[in-house]
Amino acid sequence: MRIIDFYDQHPISEGQVLDAVGRARGGIDGTLTADDLFPFDQDHYGGLGAVDALARRAGISACSRVLDICAGLGGPARFLASRRGCRVVGVELNTGRASGMARLTRRVGLQHAVTVVRGDATALPFAAARFDACVSQEALLHVADKSAVLAEAHRVLVPGGRFAFTDWVTHPGLGDLERARLEDWMAAVTLQSLDGYRTLLGRAGFRAVEVEDLTDEWRAILKQRLAMYRALREETVRRLGEARYRAYDALYVFFVRLVDAGKLGGGRFSASR
Protein backbone atom coordinates (compact mmCIF):
# COMPACT_ATOMS: atom_id res chain seq x y z
CA MET A 1 0.00 0.00 0.00
CA ARG A 2 1.23 3.51 -0.74
CA ILE A 3 2.14 5.55 2.28
CA ILE A 4 -0.26 8.42 1.56
CA ASP A 5 -3.19 5.99 1.14
CA PHE A 6 -2.22 4.15 4.33
CA TYR A 7 -2.65 7.30 6.43
CA ASP A 8 -5.69 8.51 4.47
CA GLN A 9 -7.34 5.21 5.46
CA HIS A 10 -6.02 5.03 9.03
CA PRO A 11 -8.37 4.48 11.99
CA ILE A 12 -6.78 7.47 13.77
CA SER A 13 -7.75 10.78 12.16
CA GLU A 14 -8.38 14.41 13.11
CA GLY A 15 -12.16 13.77 13.24
CA GLN A 16 -11.75 10.62 15.32
CA VAL A 17 -9.51 12.48 17.82
CA LEU A 18 -12.12 15.24 18.21
CA ASP A 19 -14.97 12.71 18.54
CA ALA A 20 -13.03 10.89 21.26
CA VAL A 21 -12.38 14.17 23.12
CA GLY A 22 -16.09 15.01 22.82
CA ARG A 23 -17.09 11.68 24.30
CA ALA A 24 -14.58 12.04 27.15
CA ARG A 25 -15.73 15.60 27.98
CA GLY A 26 -19.40 15.22 27.21
CA GLY A 27 -19.13 17.59 24.20
CA ILE A 28 -16.47 19.80 22.65
CA ASP A 29 -18.11 23.19 22.90
CA GLY A 30 -15.93 25.83 24.47
CA THR A 31 -12.20 25.91 24.89
CA LEU A 32 -10.12 22.81 24.35
CA THR A 33 -6.64 22.44 25.78
CA ALA A 34 -3.75 20.36 24.51
CA ASP A 35 -4.23 18.16 27.58
CA ASP A 36 -7.74 17.29 26.38
CA LEU A 37 -6.21 15.90 23.17
CA PHE A 38 -3.28 14.00 24.67
CA PRO A 39 -5.10 10.74 25.46
CA PHE A 40 -6.06 10.50 21.76
CA ASP A 41 -3.58 12.33 19.50
CA GLN A 42 -0.39 10.28 19.99
CA ASP A 43 0.08 7.90 17.05
CA HIS A 44 3.01 5.88 18.40
CA TYR A 45 3.72 3.30 21.09
CA GLY A 46 4.02 4.18 24.75
CA GLY A 47 2.01 7.43 24.78
CA LEU A 48 3.27 10.56 26.51
CA GLY A 49 5.91 8.63 28.49
CA ALA A 50 7.57 7.66 25.21
CA VAL A 51 7.66 11.33 24.07
CA ASP A 52 9.18 12.31 27.41
CA ALA A 53 11.84 9.60 27.07
CA LEU A 54 12.79 10.97 23.64
CA ALA A 55 12.79 14.55 24.92
CA ARG A 56 15.28 13.61 27.66
CA ARG A 57 17.57 11.87 25.17
CA ALA A 58 17.29 14.81 22.78
CA GLY A 59 18.16 17.25 25.59
CA ILE A 60 15.05 19.35 24.92
CA SER A 61 14.59 22.42 27.13
CA ALA A 62 12.57 25.61 26.90
CA CYS A 63 15.11 27.25 24.60
CA SER A 64 15.36 24.32 22.17
CA ARG A 65 14.26 24.70 18.56
CA VAL A 66 12.84 21.24 17.85
CA LEU A 67 11.98 19.48 14.59
CA ASP A 68 9.50 16.58 14.73
CA ILE A 69 10.17 14.51 11.60
CA CYS A 70 6.96 12.80 10.36
CA ALA A 71 4.83 14.65 12.90
CA GLY A 72 1.45 13.07 12.09
CA LEU A 73 -1.43 14.95 13.72
CA GLY A 74 1.04 16.78 15.96
CA GLY A 75 0.37 15.12 19.31
CA PRO A 76 4.06 14.74 20.28
CA ALA A 77 4.88 18.28 19.05
CA ARG A 78 2.10 19.82 21.16
CA PHE A 79 3.15 17.76 24.19
CA LEU A 80 6.79 18.93 23.88
CA ALA A 81 5.73 22.57 23.51
CA SER A 82 3.29 22.44 26.39
CA ARG A 83 5.51 20.55 28.85
CA ARG A 84 9.00 21.74 27.91
CA GLY A 85 8.07 25.23 26.73
CA CYS A 86 10.04 24.80 23.49
CA ARG A 87 9.14 25.70 19.93
CA VAL A 88 8.44 22.78 17.62
CA VAL A 89 8.17 22.54 13.86
CA GLY A 90 6.58 19.37 12.48
CA VAL A 91 7.30 18.09 8.99
CA GLU A 92 4.64 15.76 7.59
CA LEU A 93 4.14 14.22 4.14
CA ASN A 94 0.41 13.49 4.24
CA THR A 95 -1.67 16.59 3.40
CA GLY A 96 -4.64 15.56 5.56
CA ARG A 97 -2.41 14.92 8.54
CA ALA A 98 -0.41 18.14 8.08
CA SER A 99 -3.57 20.26 7.84
CA GLY A 100 -5.13 18.28 10.70
CA MET A 101 -2.05 19.02 12.82
CA ALA A 102 -2.38 22.75 12.06
CA ARG A 103 -6.11 22.81 12.88
CA LEU A 104 -5.79 20.81 16.14
CA THR A 105 -2.88 23.04 17.20
CA ARG A 106 -4.90 26.23 16.57
CA ARG A 107 -7.88 24.69 18.32
CA VAL A 108 -5.88 24.37 21.55
CA GLY A 109 -4.13 27.75 21.15
CA LEU A 110 -0.58 26.45 20.67
CA GLN A 111 0.01 27.93 17.21
CA HIS A 112 2.59 30.39 18.62
CA ALA A 113 4.81 27.42 19.61
CA VAL A 114 3.95 24.62 17.17
CA THR A 115 3.92 24.93 13.38
CA VAL A 116 3.75 22.38 10.59
CA VAL A 117 5.27 22.22 7.15
CA ARG A 118 4.09 19.70 4.59
CA GLY A 119 7.22 18.05 3.30
CA ASP A 120 9.29 14.93 2.88
CA ALA A 121 11.68 13.69 5.56
CA THR A 122 14.22 12.77 2.86
CA ALA A 123 14.45 16.38 1.60
CA LEU A 124 13.76 18.61 4.60
CA PRO A 125 12.63 22.10 3.55
CA PHE A 126 14.88 23.86 6.10
CA ALA A 127 18.25 25.62 6.11
CA ALA A 128 21.29 23.93 7.64
CA ALA A 129 21.80 24.21 11.41
CA ARG A 130 18.24 25.45 11.99
CA PHE A 131 17.38 23.13 14.94
CA ASP A 132 18.82 22.13 18.32
CA ALA A 133 17.02 18.79 18.43
CA CYS A 134 15.25 16.42 16.04
CA VAL A 135 12.80 13.72 17.13
CA SER A 136 10.73 11.13 15.27
CA GLN A 137 8.41 8.31 16.32
CA GLU A 138 7.28 5.17 14.46
CA ALA A 139 7.60 6.73 11.03
CA LEU A 140 10.93 5.91 9.41
CA LEU A 141 9.67 2.38 8.68
CA HIS A 142 7.78 4.05 5.82
CA VAL A 143 10.87 5.68 4.30
CA ALA A 144 12.86 3.58 1.83
CA ASP A 145 15.94 5.81 1.87
CA LYS A 146 16.72 5.92 5.58
CA SER A 147 20.24 7.22 4.94
CA ALA A 148 18.69 10.30 3.31
CA VAL A 149 16.55 11.03 6.39
CA LEU A 150 19.51 10.62 8.74
CA ALA A 151 21.68 12.85 6.52
CA GLU A 152 18.93 15.48 6.47
CA ALA A 153 18.52 15.36 10.26
CA HIS A 154 22.29 15.80 10.56
CA ARG A 155 22.26 18.76 8.14
CA VAL A 156 19.47 20.70 9.90
CA LEU A 157 20.94 20.23 13.39
CA VAL A 158 23.41 22.66 14.94
CA PRO A 159 26.80 21.15 15.87
CA GLY A 160 26.20 19.33 19.17
CA GLY A 161 22.47 19.10 18.41
CA ARG A 162 20.68 15.88 19.35
CA PHE A 163 18.63 13.40 17.33
CA ALA A 164 16.40 10.89 19.13
CA PHE A 165 13.89 8.59 17.46
CA THR A 166 12.03 5.32 17.80
CA ASP A 167 11.15 2.92 15.00
CA TRP A 168 10.24 -0.64 14.12
CA VAL A 169 13.26 -2.92 13.78
CA THR A 170 13.73 -6.41 12.38
CA HIS A 171 15.20 -9.28 14.36
CA PRO A 172 16.70 -12.44 12.87
CA GLY A 173 14.07 -14.73 11.41
CA LEU A 174 11.83 -12.20 9.64
CA GLY A 175 11.21 -13.90 6.30
CA ASP A 176 10.97 -12.38 2.82
CA LEU A 177 7.24 -13.12 2.60
CA GLU A 178 6.64 -11.40 5.93
CA ARG A 179 8.66 -8.38 4.80
CA ALA A 180 6.70 -8.27 1.54
CA ARG A 181 3.44 -8.39 3.47
CA LEU A 182 4.52 -5.53 5.74
CA GLU A 183 5.37 -3.48 2.66
CA ASP A 184 2.11 -4.35 0.88
CA TRP A 185 -0.12 -3.80 3.86
CA MET A 186 1.40 -0.75 5.49
CA ALA A 187 4.15 0.66 3.30
CA ALA A 188 6.81 -0.59 5.73
CA VAL A 189 9.85 -0.52 3.48
CA THR A 190 13.51 -1.49 4.06
CA LEU A 191 13.08 -2.18 7.77
CA GLN A 192 16.37 -1.88 9.65
CA SER A 193 17.84 -3.93 12.48
CA LEU A 194 19.16 -2.33 15.70
CA ASP A 195 22.75 -2.73 14.44
CA GLY A 196 21.79 -1.58 10.95
CA TYR A 197 20.54 1.73 12.37
CA ARG A 198 23.68 2.10 14.49
CA THR A 199 25.79 1.75 11.34
CA LEU A 200 23.63 4.15 9.30
CA LEU A 201 23.75 6.80 12.06
CA GLY A 202 27.55 6.55 12.16
CA ARG A 203 27.75 6.83 8.37
CA ALA A 204 25.54 9.93 8.45
CA GLY A 205 28.12 11.58 10.72
CA PHE A 206 26.39 11.16 14.09
CA ARG A 207 28.50 10.39 17.17
CA ALA A 208 27.77 9.04 20.65
CA VAL A 209 25.14 6.73 19.14
CA GLU A 210 23.00 4.93 21.72
CA VAL A 211 20.67 2.07 20.85
CA GLU A 212 17.96 0.63 23.10
CA ASP A 213 15.89 -2.47 22.35
CA LEU A 214 12.21 -1.71 23.09
CA THR A 215 10.86 -5.02 21.79
CA ASP A 216 9.70 -6.37 25.17
CA GLU A 217 7.98 -3.08 25.99
CA TRP A 218 6.25 -2.94 22.61
CA ARG A 219 5.02 -6.56 22.82
CA ALA A 220 2.57 -5.60 25.57
CA ILE A 221 1.73 -2.19 24.07
CA LEU A 222 0.83 -3.70 20.69
CA LYS A 223 -1.74 -5.99 22.26
CA GLN A 224 -3.32 -2.98 23.99
CA ARG A 225 -3.38 -1.09 20.68
CA LEU A 226 -5.06 -3.99 18.92
CA ALA A 227 -7.77 -3.82 21.62
CA MET A 228 -7.99 -0.01 21.15
CA TYR A 229 -8.44 -0.32 17.36
CA ARG A 230 -11.11 -2.99 17.94
CA ALA A 231 -12.91 -0.61 20.30
CA LEU A 232 -12.96 1.90 17.39
CA ARG A 233 -14.68 -0.67 15.14
CA GLU A 234 -18.00 1.17 14.74
CA GLU A 235 -16.34 4.51 13.94
CA THR A 236 -13.82 2.95 11.56
CA VAL A 237 -16.52 1.05 9.66
CA ARG A 238 -18.64 4.21 9.44
CA ARG A 239 -15.73 6.29 8.10
CA LEU A 240 -13.77 3.77 6.03
CA GLY A 241 -16.02 0.73 5.51
CA GLU A 242 -16.07 -2.85 6.76
CA ALA A 243 -13.37 -4.04 4.33
CA ARG A 244 -10.87 -1.46 5.56
CA TYR A 245 -11.66 -2.29 9.21
CA ARG A 246 -11.00 -5.97 8.52
CA ALA A 247 -7.80 -5.30 6.57
CA TYR A 248 -6.42 -3.13 9.38
CA ASP A 249 -7.38 -5.70 11.99
CA ALA A 250 -5.63 -8.47 10.01
CA LEU A 251 -2.54 -6.26 9.71
CA TYR A 252 -2.47 -5.69 13.46
CA VAL A 253 -2.94 -9.37 14.31
CA PHE A 254 -0.03 -10.08 11.95
CA PHE A 255 2.14 -7.50 13.81
CA VAL A 256 1.33 -8.98 17.18
CA ARG A 257 2.31 -12.44 15.91
CA LEU A 258 5.61 -11.21 14.46
CA VAL A 259 6.52 -9.44 17.71
CA ASP A 260 5.47 -12.45 19.79
CA ALA A 261 7.66 -14.63 17.58
CA GLY A 262 10.62 -12.30 18.18
CA LYS A 263 10.97 -11.41 14.47
CA LEU A 264 9.95 -7.76 14.74
CA GLY A 265 10.42 -5.24 17.51
CA GLY A 266 11.17 -1.66 18.42
CA GLY A 267 14.28 0.40 18.93
CA ARG A 268 15.11 3.80 20.41
CA PHE A 269 18.13 5.59 18.98
CA SER A 270 19.85 8.75 20.11
CA ALA A 271 22.96 10.49 18.89
CA SER A 272 24.77 13.82 18.68
CA ARG A 273 25.56 15.88 15.59
Ligand SMILES: C[S@@+](CC[C@H](N)C(=O)[O-])C[C@H]1O[C@@H](n2cnc3c(N)ncnc32)[C@H](O)[C@@H]1O
Ligand atom coordinates in the same frame (compact mmCIF):
# COMPACT_ATOMS: atom_id res chain seq x y z
C1 LIG B 1 2.77 6.35 12.82
S1 LIG B 1 2.60 8.01 12.26
C2 LIG B 1 3.44 8.84 13.59
C3 LIG B 1 3.01 10.27 13.76
C4 LIG B 1 3.64 10.99 14.96
N1 LIG B 1 5.09 10.84 14.95
C5 LIG B 1 3.09 10.49 16.27
O1 LIG B 1 3.85 9.81 16.99
O2 LIG B 1 1.94 10.80 16.62
C6 LIG B 1 3.80 8.15 10.93
C7 LIG B 1 3.69 9.46 10.15
O3 LIG B 1 4.83 9.57 9.27
C8 LIG B 1 4.40 10.27 8.11
N2 LIG B 1 5.39 10.04 7.05
C9 LIG B 1 5.68 8.87 6.43
N3 LIG B 1 6.66 9.04 5.52
C10 LIG B 1 7.01 10.35 5.55
C11 LIG B 1 7.99 11.15 4.87
N4 LIG B 1 8.79 10.62 3.93
N5 LIG B 1 8.11 12.46 5.20
C12 LIG B 1 7.30 13.01 6.16
N6 LIG B 1 6.35 12.31 6.82
C13 LIG B 1 6.21 11.00 6.54
C14 LIG B 1 3.04 9.64 7.83
O4 LIG B 1 2.28 10.38 6.93
C15 LIG B 1 2.46 9.57 9.25
O5 LIG B 1 1.75 10.72 9.58
